[in-house]
Amino acid sequence: MFQQGAIPYLVVLGVIIAITLLFRLRAALIRQEKNPVIQIGNGQTIGRREEQDDYFSTATSSHGTIAVLADGISGLANGRLASTLAVTTFIREFTKLDNPKHTSLFFSRAASLANSEILQALRGSRGGTTLVAGVIVEDKLYWGAVGDSIITVFRNGEFIPINQKDIYESVLEARFLSGEITKDEALEHPQKKQLINYLGYESFQNIEIGREPFPLEKGDKVILCSDGVYDTLTEMELEQILFQNIAAHDAADQIIEAVESKQKANQDNATILILEKGW
Numbered sequence: 041m042f043q044q045g046a047i048p049y050l051v052v053l054g055v056i057i058a059i060t061l062l063f064r065l066r067a068a069l070i071r072q073e074k075n076p077v078i079q080i081g082n083g084q085t086i087g088r089r090e091e092q093d094d095y096f097s098t099a100t101s102s103h104g105t106i107a108v109l110a111d112g113i114s115g116l117a118n119g120r121l122a123s124t125l126a127v128t129t130f131i132r133e134f135t136k137l138d139n140p141k142h143t144s145l146f147f148s149r150a151a152s153l154a155n156s157e158i159l160q161a162l163r164g165s166r167g168g169t170t171l172v173a174g175v176i177v178e179d180k181l182y183w184g185a186v187g188d189s190i191i192t193v194f195r196n197g198e199f200i201p202i203n204q205k206d207i208y209e210s211v212l213e214a215r216f217l218s219g220e221i222t223k224d225e226a227l228e229h230p231q232k233k234q235l236i237n238y239l240g241y242e243s244f245q246n247i248e249i250g251r252e253p254f255p256l257e258k259g260d261k262v263i264l265c266s267d268g269v270y271d272t273l274t275e276m277e278l279e280q281i282l283f284q285n286i287a288a289h290d291a292a293d294q295i296i297e298a299v300e301s302k303q304k305a306n307q308d309n310a311t312i313l314i315l316e317k318g319w
Contacts, residue, residue: 076107078176081288081314083296087268087307094118094266094311095127100274104141104177106131107313110169111266113238118167122158126171134175143175144249147184151239151247158240167170168240171247172203172264176315180253187238190270193254194261194282199275203210203248205206206237261316262289268310272299287297288314 077173078100093112098105110126112119133150137143149260151171158167170187183191185203195199204210212226226232237245256262261282270278281294292314299310 045310054291069201077317079316080105080107080314081290081292083289083292085268085296085300085309085313087299087309088305089307089309091120092170092309093123094268094309094313095123096264096313097127097131098313099131099134099160101135101137102135103137103143103176103316104182106134106173106175107262107264107315107316108171108173109189109266109313110171110239110262111187111268111309111311112169113167113235113240118162118165118240119169121161122167123171124162125158126154126239127170129157130171130173140177143177143182143253146175147173147182147247151184151186151244155239155241155244159242160174162240168235168238170206170238170266173263173314174262176256176262176317177253179256181256182250182253184247184249186244186247188233189264189266192263192265193256194279195257195259197279197283199263199279202250202254205246206235206248208232208234208236211236212262244256256317258317261291261314264313264315266311267310268308269295269299269312271300272304272307272310288316 066117083286084094096109108127108130110123112123130150133146133153137146163203170189170191172185172191173183174191175182183202185191186206188205188207191202193202209232212229212232215221216226217221255271278295281298283293292312295312296310
């Protein structure tokens, strides 16, 4: 049994321990406020295709959080091989990044390596993939894109497009602006959605990279998705889901459910990634 005279000391000790725990809890909350956790949601459906050619991955290091999505070209063989190689190459090179100042250079280096590795694996066979990649460092989005998958930022109910699509439509637009073809000829061209640049392409050009990182604001949601999503759902349908105050993984689930509910006869593989800070 404790001596009665020790009780005051035990009370003081208990108060000291309680105060210490409160200070530690406050410090943890301050750290979390300064470096909010990135919430990641993802969803995917094979659609009506025989194979899932979309592939994606995310990773977090001391230099930020990366999300990569590749859409293997379904019309070609080896789409799955190409998308998997592209994503794993980007994740591998990101984990090697030794200085956040080199984040922009990382995209071009990873794209060049991925293209070489895909061509080597294909050994002359046809194949390829689109790719979008985003890296969130503090309040900035660094990004790279090739092909027709998209990165967009959902802010206050509106979409802010980040990348351009590497499709023949851009060539037709330039020909229209130069007066070479009419507007109707550009809009109705049967090959306007044909890819003109992708990974696994012998004539691969550079990956598109933002000259400056995109500044993110409180409440922004960074969206990466394949054409199986944006060709199926309208912007309004996506807005109605993303505008809800729900977790990123719940929003991703709802978007894929909405894609599947359309029951399109030729539904393509569809994948979405949503990144937002846990404010």
